[in-house]
Amino acid sequence: MKKSNAYLRAGMVIAGALTLLIVLGFFWTPYDPTAFVGGKFQPPSLAHLMGTDKFGRDIFSRVLKGAGTTFTIALATVGIGAGCGTVVGALTGYFGGAVDEALMRLNDALTAFPSILLALVVISLVGPENKYNVVLALGLVFIPSYARITRTAFASAREANYVKNARLMGASTPRILAVHILPNTLPVLLPALTIGFNNAVLAEASMSYLGIGVTPPDASLGYMLSEAQSMFTLAPWYVLSTGLVMILLIFGVGLMGEGLQRAQRGVA
Amino acid sequence: MEKRLTAALVTAGLLVGLLAGCGGPSAGESPTPDSAGSPTPSAAETPTPHANEITVGIAQDLDDSLDPHKTVAAGTKEVMFNVFEGLVKPTPDGDLIPAVADHYELSEDKKTYTFTLREGIKFHNGDPVEMRDVVYSIERCRGDEGENALIPALAVIESVQADDTTLTITLEQPNTEFLSYLTLAILPEDYDQQDTAPVGTGPFKFVSRAAQDNIVLEKFDEYWGTPAYLDKVTYKIIENTDSLVMSLQSGAIDVCAHLTSTQTAQLGDGFNIEEGTMNLVQALYLNHTVAPFDSLEVRQALSYAIDKDAIIDLAFDGYGAPLGSSMYPAFGKYFMDELTYYYPHDVEKAKELLAQAGYPDGFEMTITVPSNYTPHVETAVVVAEQLKAVGVDAKIQLVEWGTWVSDVYQGRNFQSTICGFDASTMTARALLERFTTDNAKNFINYSSANYDELFQKALNTYDDAEQTQVYKEMEKDLTANAANVYIQDLADLVAVRKGLTGLNFYPIYVLDVSTLRWES
Numbered sequence: 001m002k003k004s005n006a007y008l009r010a011g012m013v014i015a016g017a018l019t020l021l022i023v024l025g026f027f028w029t030p031y032d033p034t035a036f037v038g039g040k041f042q043p044p045s046l047a048h049l050m051g052t053d054k055f056g057r058d059i060f061s062r063v064l065k066g067a068g069t070t071f072t073i074a075l076a077t078v079g080i081g082a083g084c085g086t087v088v089g090a091l092t093g094y095f096g097g098a099v100d101e102a103l104m105r106l107n108d109a110l111t112a113f114p115s116i117l118l119a120l121v122v123i124s125l126v127g128p129e130n131k132y133n134v135v136l137a138l139g140l141v142f143i144p145s146y147a148r149i150t151r152t153a154f155a156s157a158r159e160a161n162y163v164k165n166a167r168l169m170g171a172s173t174p175r176i177l178a179v180h181i182l183p184n185t186l187p188v189l190l191p192a193l194t195i196g197f198n199n200a201v202l203a204e205a206s207m208s209y210l211g212i213g214v215t216p217p218d219a220s221l222g223y224m225l226s227e228a229q230s231m232f233t234l235a236p237w238y239v240l241s242t243g244l245v246m247i248l249l250i251f252g253v254g255l256m257g258e259g260l261q262r263a264q265r266g267v268a
Numbered sequence: 269m270e271k272r273l274t275a276a277l278v279t280a281g282l283l284v285g286l287l288a289g290c291g292g293p294s295a296g297e298s299p300t301p302d303s304a305g306s307p308t309p310s311a312a313e314t315p316t317p318h319a320n321e322i323t324v325g326i327a328q329d330l331d332d333s334l335d336p337h338k339t340v341a342a343g344t345k346e347v348m349f350n351v352f353e354g355l356v357k358p359t360p361d362g363d364l365i366p367a368v369a370d371h372y373e374l375s376e377d378k379k380t381y382t383f384t385l386r387e388g389i390k391f392h393n394g395d396p397v398e399m400r401d402v403v404y405s406i407e408r409c410r411g412d413e414g415e416n417a418l419i420p421a422l423a424v425i426e427s428v429q430a431d432d433t434t435l436t437i438t439l440e441q442p443n444t445e446f447l448s449y450l451t452l453a454i455l456p457e458d459y460d461q462q463d464t465a466p467v468g469t470g471p472f473k474f475v476s477r478a479a480q481d482n483i484v485l486e487k488f489d490e491y492w493g494t495p496a497y498l499d500k501v502t503y504k505i506i507e508n509t510d511s512l513v514m515s516l517q518s519g520a521i522d523v524c525a526h527l528t529s530t531q532t533a534q535l536g537d538g539f540n541i542e543e544g545t546m547n548l549v550q551a552l553y554l555n556h557t558v559a560p561f562d563s564l565e566v567r568q569a570l571s572y573a574i575d576k577d578a579i580i581d582l583a584f585d586g587y588g589a590p591l592g593s594s595m596y597p598a599f600g601k602y603f604m605d606e607l608t609y610y611y612p613h614d615v616e617k618a619k620e621l622l623a624q625a626g627y628p629d630g631f632e633m634t635i636t637v638p639s640n641y642t643p644h645v646e647t648a649v650v651v652a653e654q655l656k657a658v659g660v661d662a663k664i665q666l667v668e669w670g671t672w673v674s675d676v677y678q679g680r681n682f683q684s685t686i687c688g689f690d691a692s693t694m695t696a697r698a699l700l701e702r703f704t705t706d707n708a709k710n711f712i713n714y715s716s717a718n719y720d721e722l723f724q725k726a727l728n729t730y731d732d733a734e735q736t737q738v739y740k741e742m743e744k745d746l747t748a749n750a751a752n753v754y755i756q757d758l759a760d761l762v763a764v765r766k767g768l769t770g771l772n773f774y775p776i777y778v779l780d781v782s783t784l785r786w787e788s
Contacts, residue, residue, distance in 0.1 A: 036582060036653060054530065055582050055649065215666050217649045230510060233534045 008259025014252030018245070022071050025064030033057065033065040034217040041235045050241035054231065059224075059238055063245050066219035070246075073135055073213070073220070074200035080139025081200075082193055085146025086185075090177050092147070093154030104151070107144045115141045115199075116206055123212055134213040138203050142196055149192050153185035187264040194257030198250045205246065221246045321500035322768065322784065325512050325521035329480050329505045335462035336453035337409055337418050342777045346525075347503055349778035350485060350496075351392075352453035352468035355383050355402065355435075360772040360780075362600055362694055364447055367493075368397060368454045368469055369435075378442035378730050381450075383435040389492045391456050392473035399430045404457040406437075406450075421449050442730045445695040471496040471782040481505060485781075497770065497785030522765040525779050528642070529585035532761050544760040544773030545589055547598050548688035549699065550644070552635065552651060552753035557713045558683050560633075565625035567750035571611035572618035573658040574651060574753050583646040587759030593743040594689070594699050596757040598775035602696045602739050607747045618658045630659025636676055636685045639666035643758055644686045651686065651755075677711050688758065694775055696739040697726070703751060712752065719745045 030049075031037045034057065042052040050059035088107075092100040110118065122137035154177070157163055166180050205222025207213045214220040221242060228239035330344045336352045339345055357367040366372060369383040389397045410425060411417030424443050429436045439446060453468055466474045471493070472485040483503040487496045504521055506512045513531050515521045516539065532541045552570065554561040561567060580588040589597050592607035622630060633655075637648045645666065652662040662684075667675065676682040691698035702709040704723050705716070719742055726738040746752070762779075764771055770783040 034649075034653060036650075040582070055646075055653075215664050216645060217652060217664065231530050231534075234530065 005259065005263070007255050007262060011252050011255030011257070011259055014248060015256055016252075018067070018249050018252060019071070021064060022068045025061075025068045029058075029061035029064050031058040031061045033061040033219060041231075043235075044237050044241075051235065051237040053227070053235065053238055059241060062219045062224060063221070063242060066214075066221050066224050066242075067245055067249065069214055069218065069220040070201055070204050070222065071249075073138070073204045074197050076135045077138040077142055077200040077203070078193060078196045080135065081142025081196060082146045082189070084139070085143045085148075086150045086182075086189070088143065088147040089150025089152075090154050090181070093151035094158055094173075094177060094181070096155065096158075100151075103147070107147055110141075110144045111148075116203060119203065119207065120212070123207075134204065134207055138200055138207070141203075142200065146189075146192065146196070149188055150185055153188055154181055157181045157184060187260075191257045191261045194253050194260065197253050198257075201246065201250055201253075221249075320498055320786065321502070322498055322522040322765075322781070323502045323504050323520065324779070324781065325506050325515055325524035326503050327505075327507060327509065327512065327526065329507075330477065330483055330503075331479070333463045334466045334474070334477070336455070336466065336468070337405075338463065346778050347483060347485075348466070348468075348474075349470075350472040350501070350781050351466060351470045351474050352455075353470050354451040354453055356447060356450050358451060358694060358774060358776060358778075360774050362598060362775040364451065364694075368402065378444075379439045381437045381439075381447070383437070385433050385435070386492055389469060390490045391469055392467045392488055393456070393459070394490075395456055397454065397456075397469060399432055399435060401457045402435055402454055403428060403430050405452060405454045408455075409452050419449055419452060421445070444730065444732065444735060445697060448694050472501065494782075496782040498781065501781050516763055516765075522768060523762065523771075523779075523781075523784070525760060525762040527761045527763055529587050529759075529761060532763055533585065535763055538766055539763045540766055540768075542762045542764055542771050542773075543587055544762065545596060545598055546688070546690075546758040546760045547596055547775055547777070548690040548757060549591060549594050549596060550647065550686070550688040550755045550758055551591070551594075552684055552686050552755065553712050554684045554752060555680065555682055555712055556715065556751075557680075560625065560627060560631055561684065563625045564749060565621045566627065567753070568611065569618040569621035569625065569658065570655070570660070570753045571750045572614045572621065573660070574654055574755070575613035576608075576755050578613070578654065579647055579650045580756055582650050583643070584756075584759060587761060588756040589759070590756050591754045593747045593754060594703065594752070595696065595743050598757075598773075599691075599694075599696065599699075601736050602743070604740055604743055607743060610747050611750070615657050622658060622660075627659075630661065632661045632663070634663050634665050634683045636665045636667055636672065636682045638669045638672040638687060640669050641687070644688070647755065648686045680711050680713060686755075690777070696736075700726075700739060700742050700746075703746060714746075714749075714751050716745055716749055716751075 036056045037058055038048055038052040038056045040052060040054050040056045042048055042056075044051045048058050048060065050063060053059055053062070088103060092103050119137040119141045122140055123133060126133045126136060163176060163180060166176050171180070201221075204213065204220060205225060208220050208222030208226060214223050224242045225239065225246070228235070228242055232239050326343060326347065328341070328343045330341070330347060332341045332344055333339055334344070334348065336348055339348065353367040355367065355369040355372070356364040359365055366386070368386055368389060370386040372381055372383045374381055385397070385399055385402065391397060406422070406428060409418040410422040417423065424439050424441070424446060426438045426440045455462060456467055459467055469492070471488055471491045473488045475484040475486050477483045482505060485501045485503070487499050489495070504515070506515055506521070509531065512521075512524055512527070513534055516524055516535055532539075535541070552574065554567060554570070556562055576590040580586060580590065590608050592610050593604065595603050597603050597605075622628065635648050635652065637644050639645065645664075648664045652664055655662045672685070672687075676685050689699065689702070701707060701723065703712070703714045704710065704720050705714070722738055722742045722745065726735055726742070729735040729738055747754070760773070762771060767787050768784055769787055770785050772780050772783055774780065
């Protein structure tokens with residue numbers, strides 16, 4: 001119990017600190033992230049904590065801004081995925097039957113594709129022009145996994161005594177689903193959310209890496225990473241600082257997820 | 269518990285690996301065959317690098333057709349330039365000199381060309397070049413009376429007459445560009461495997477091609493002209509640009525063209541970086557039928573707002589030739605250096621002009637850029653930043669190449685775009701004709717009565733000096749009307765291993781390996 005809290009606490013400290021920085025980045029960055037403020041390829045210094053890139057832009061400011069973009073995209077993606085996934089999972093799990101069969105087989109089919117590939121298909125349909133399309137594509141791709149997780153939880157709760165009770169009391173079906181069962185799925189849903197968030201961060205990075213998503217001069221962590229790797233020997237600080245921030249973000253949120261899982265295992 | 273923590277750390281490690289993996293497969297794989305004992309013996313890897321051969325890195329396979337009359341890809345032409353020759357061939361200065369022809373004469377009325385076949389010239393398969401081969405090659409490109417013509421411009425030919433040694437071509441009317449089309453490759457008439465095992469008359473003969481891997485050329489010993497210095501040239505196909513750099517560093521390749529300044533900066537001491545030009549006009553092209561670019565003041569304001577030298581400095585490490593009109597320096601006599609800084613960088617002047625045009629607070633605009641061309645994308649980043657200084661908020665919209673061609677170039681549905689235009693033949697016309705009002709390629713909808721008139725005049729002028737003067741007037745018209753915001757002719761950086769010399773740049777997209785040699 002105590003140890004699991006250590007995971008949670010460490011995760012919250014790391015992810016929390018980063019989130020604070022990211023929120024700060026929305027309002028203030030040391031320099032304008034798109035302005036050419038210094039000489040090109042300056043190594044890290046007090047003036048430029050993470051150095052400058054090939055245009056002389058301050059990498060720290062860009063990392064703040066870029067992490068914000070990545071963070072927003074990841075949150076929105078998980079929002080769409082978990083939101084729609086939970087609705088689908090709740091309906092199919094609670095009612096079962098032919099609709100359940102059909103939706104879950106569709107789910108299987110979608111899961112069979114590598115997620116990036118599937119997102120690329122969606123992108124090619126809606127167009128790669130702006131980052132909201134990336135959110136849409138990734139969100140759609142994330143739906144099946146959440147649908148599967150919540151479906152199991154709802155299906156097992158269907159015959160549980162408290163649900164039967166609520167039904168006898170005359171509670172409406174939407175109320176049973178949302179008020180009675182949903183809170184009881186949180187122990188599985190919350191860790192899934194943290195894992196999903198991390199996957200979304202990585203997925204956004206991969207998409208940006210492939211040139212889809214944010215457009216220059218804007219930044220996202222993935223876009224910066226792909227830009228940085230071609231100048232690895234010229235400006236190693238670029239790829240290192242960008243990569244490190246992404247790793248920390250994922251590591252922090254990952255620890256939180258691990259802590260949450262441990263916490264409920266302790267309770268159960 | 270311990271195990272769990274380990275698992276968490278391993279997961280974190282895997283994530284790092286995943287990130288690295290984004291670029292991993294292509295960057296990591298390609299060099300392996302070389303380091304693990306290359307199947308193609310590479311001279312540079314052995315301690316005696318002066319075996320008389322080199323390996324050239326190219327970014328794409330020659331997979332369209334090796335038949336020179338059917339080749340469309342610039343990358344294929346670049347390699348096969350060393351294998352084929354026409355009646356005339358281009359020189360690094362942009363002139364045309366006789367090749368398969370020994371010499372030629374042009375009649376007084378500029379309508380009749382008389383070529384004399386070079387004596388004793390042979391194809392790579394050992395057969396002598398006969399007049400029937402020359403006629404066959406020209407007729408093949410000309411097609412049946414204009415139909416299915418491989419080179420439509422040959423329609424100006426009225427008749428072709430030949431005896432054993434002389435060829436007489438009569439044109440319907442004088443045409444100053446005609447000669448440049450006769451660089452078309454002369455091929456043997458009775459040979460039907462040009463597309464897989466091409467045979468020409470150039471300084472190198474084709475030996476083999478392994479799809480997706482390499483192309484091998486060898487010196488042609490019976491070449492009529494200055495023989496090649498190298499005995500063998502292997503073109504190694506390396507599609508990943510990062511692998512190209514690694515292959516240069518590892519010694520797997522000796523020469524590589526079309527590198528970026530960021531790539532060359534990583535190469536270190538073992539290489540000389542030769543700077544040529546890409547021979548294209550890179551500009552912020554503006555759609556003249558879309559507000560606010562229909563206003564001359566706005567276009568001029570943008571021209572003043574852009575700092576070409578800063579763009580070249582920031583995005584290209586100082587490599588590049590600033591331009592002021594639709595003409596680049598490789599064209600020599602047509603190029604007007606005085607137009608380059610017609611609009612010097614002047615933010616105040618730009619603001620003034622914007623105010624005059626009714627935009628004292630600037631405006632929003634979209635720059636559409638083909639996403640696969642990094643140089644244009646990076647230029648756009650700098651341009652957008654420079655425009656901020658005059659209050660213009662430029663958004664960059666990346667589109668894939670196909671979309672760019674259909675929407676911007678063909679559909680003309682755009683505000684502004686950054687791209688580069690080259691000349692398909694070595695003529696001023698190839699660059700300037702596209703801006704005449706009714707031209708199908710006039711995607712910026714430029715319309716200047718003066719310009720159209722000048723173009724007609726140029727077409728009807730047959731004196732070279734006079735015609736050059738008219739073309740120069742056209743360039744001035746483009747600049748004075750700020751038709752486009754001209755930026756630069758991109759630098760073409762070629763990495764050449766130290767000890768190799770003799771690289772020549774051409775005003776067209778070719779890499780001549782016949783003059784390359786190891787210093788003894």
